[in-house]
Amino acid sequence: MPNFTFTARDKHGQWHNGTQAADSAAALALAIRALGWSLVNARPAEGAAVAAPGSAPKRRIGILPPAGLDVEFGLRMLANMLEGGVTLLAALKTCADQARRVRMGNIWIAVHDRVAGGMPFAEALARHPRVFPQLVIQLVRAGELSGNLEIVLEQAADQLERKRNLSVAVVSALMYPTFATVVAVGVTAFLLIKIIPDISGFLISQGRKLPAMTQALISTSQFVTGYFWPISITLGAIFLALIIIHKWPPGALFIDRVLLHIPLVGKIFRLAGTTMFARGFGMLLEAGVPVLAALDTAGGLMKNRAIAERVDHARRAVLAGSALARPLAAGREFMPMLPRMVAIGEETGTLSNVLAKVANFHEKQLESYIKRMTLLIEPIMTVVVGTIVGFVYLAFFMAVYSTVGAG
Secondary structure, eight states: OOEEEEEEEOTTSOEEEEEEEOSSHHHHHHHHHHTTOEEEEEEESSSSOSSOTTOOOOOOOOOSOOOHHHHHHHHHHHHHHHHTTOOHHHHHHHHHHTOSSHHHHHHHHHHHHHHHTTOOHHHHHHTOTTTSOHHHHHHHHHHHHHTOHHHHHHHHHHHHHHHHHHHHHHHHHHHHHHHHHHHHHHHHHHIIIIIHHHHHHHHHHTTOOOOHHHHHHHHHHHHHHHTHHHHHHHHHHHHHHHHHHHHSHHHHHHHHHHHTTSTTHHHHHHHHHHHHHHHHHHHHHHTTOOHHHHHHHHHHHOSSHHHHHHHHHHHHHHHTTOOSHHHHHSSSSSOTHHHHHHHHHHHHTOHHHHHHHHHHHHHHHHHHHHHHHHHHHHHHHHHHHHHHHHHHHHHHHHHHHHHHHHO
C-alpha cells in the first residue's frame, strides 16, 4: 500500500501535514474526511505529485465576464471531484482548465493560488464578491468547518440553479403582458398618427356633420398629432425620472413596495420572494450557519428592496430577543404561510425542514400562478387590441354611412 504525504485543514482552520498509507488518493481523501478535515493537497511519498500547489495554469485574456451559470457549473464540478477523492487544489485547477469563459477560469486560478498559499477556501471566494454570492460563501465556510465541503458545494449549485430557473419564470411571466401592452400602444399610436388623419381629411372635406363617435376619434387624433413632440418628451422624461428614482435607495424602496401591491404582478413578486427566502435561509441553517448571519445573507438574496428590508427588520428583531415569525408577519411582503410555518418550526426545533417545505410549496404555487395568469392575460389583451381596432373601424363606417345616406 503506497504512502501519501498530505496537507489538510480541520474545522478550526488549523493546517495539518502528515504521511499516511492508502490504496489511492481517493481512499486517502475518504480517510481524511472521516477525521472531520478537508484534504487540500496530496502526493505519493515517492514519485510525481498528485496535485502540487504551484501547478495552476497560466492566466489568459478574456472579454466576456463570468455569469451565474459559470459559477454553478464550477461548484458542481468541484463537488463531484471532491466526492471522488480529488484534492481541493487539483479540483480548482480542473475548474480553471474547463471554465466556459476565460475570465471565470482566471478567477478559479486566483482562488487556487490563495488556497495554495494557506487562505481558507471561503475567504478565497469572498475576494470575488461580484462573482460568488454571499450564500455560496457562507455555505462553503460552514462546509469547511463541518468537513462536508462537497455536500454544501452541491447544495450551493442547486440553489443557484433554482434561483436561475425562478428568475426565468418571473421574467417569462412578465414578458408576455409587457409585449402585449407595447403592441396595443403601438397599434393605437399608428392608427391615431397615420391612418386616422388620412381618412379624416376625406370625411371633413364632405362638409357633413360627423357622428359623435367619429368626431371624438378625429379630435383625439388631431390632439396626438398636434402635440406629438411634447407628449413624447414628457413620456421620455417620466421614464428617465423613474430610472433615476430607482437608483436612489429610498425611491427604489418605494417603487419595489408599490410593485408588491400591483394586482396580478405583485403576487408573482411575493411568491418569488417567499420561495427564495425560505430556500436560502433554510439551506444556510441546515449547513450550520448561525441564525443572524443566515438572515443577513438571505436578505441579500432578495432583489426586491421592500422584501430585503423586511428580512433586515426581522434580523434586528431577533437580535433584540424576538421570535422570528412575528417580524416576518408584521408586513405583507411575504405570503401568509411563511410566518405561520416559521412559528411552528421555531416551536418544534425543525425550522430548516419547515422552510424547505415552504419553499417547495410556494415554488409550485408560483409555477401554477404563472400558467393561470398567462392564460388569463392572453384573451384580455386580444379583446383590448380588438376593441381599439374595432372602435376605429366602426367610427369610420358610421361616418361613411351617414355621408352616403345624407347624399
